[in-house]
Amino acid sequence: MPAPAAADALLRQLAASGRPALRPSNAVAALLVHEDGRYIMQLRDAKDGIFYPGHWGCFGGAVEVGEDPVEALRRELREELEFEMAGASRFTQFDFDLSPLGHGKIYRIYYAVSVPDAAFRRFVLHEGADCKAFDGSELLGNQRVTPYDAFALWIHVFRSKFTP
Numbered sequence: 001m002p003a004p005a006a007a008d009a010l011l012r013q014l015a016a017s018g019r020p021a022l023r024p025s026n027a028v029a030a031l032l033v034h035e036d037g038r039y040i041m042q043l044r045d046a047k048d049g050i051f052y053p054g055h056w057g058c059f060g061g062a063v064e065v066g067e068d069p070v071e072a073l074r075r076e077l078r079e080e081l082e083f084e085m086a087g088a089s090r091f092t093q094f095d096f097d098l099s100p101l102g103h104g105k106i107y108r109i110y111y112a113v114s115v116p117d118a119a120f121r122r123f124v125l126h127e128g129a130d131c132k133a134f135d136g137s138e139l140l141g142n143q144r145v146t147p148y149d150a151f152a153l154w155i156h157v158f159r160s161k162f163t164p
Helices: 003-017 069-081 117-121 136-142 147-157
Strands: 027-034 039-043 059-062 089-097 105-115 130-134
Touching (some): 027 069, 027 147, 039 059, 039 136, 069 105, 105 117, 105 147, 130 136, 136 147
Parallel strands (some): 027 105
Antiparallel strands (some): 027 039, 027 059, 089 105
């Protein structure tokens, strides 16, 4: 079964089960920008217990209690891709108030991370179903992307249109 169909089936199964499977937490995400300008994305696994299975999303993950967000990003990229980032520029942050659902307030911080082609070719995927580089317009127009990551990517792709 292709990843989108498997993800749809899983989402229907989770909705029918009525059981809470997801635990929101503070998170970091990398806008991995290949040296040619494409965005390097992860195809999320089609499995129970993750947000937006079967969608393309940014690499990253939860920030552990007491962990610095940049160090969390560094750890996540090491774990997921065996990638040692040279640096990261804070790009934007989304804050979510999930208090009505009993989870409190959480954040998702996005960092822009430049990726040389030589490093991209050495990526070893340890999490997710696939890793691929996309042109920003192709990604936003033709792919199934997690909504919050799609918004951050849209802002990044069209950042020159924003005026102070």
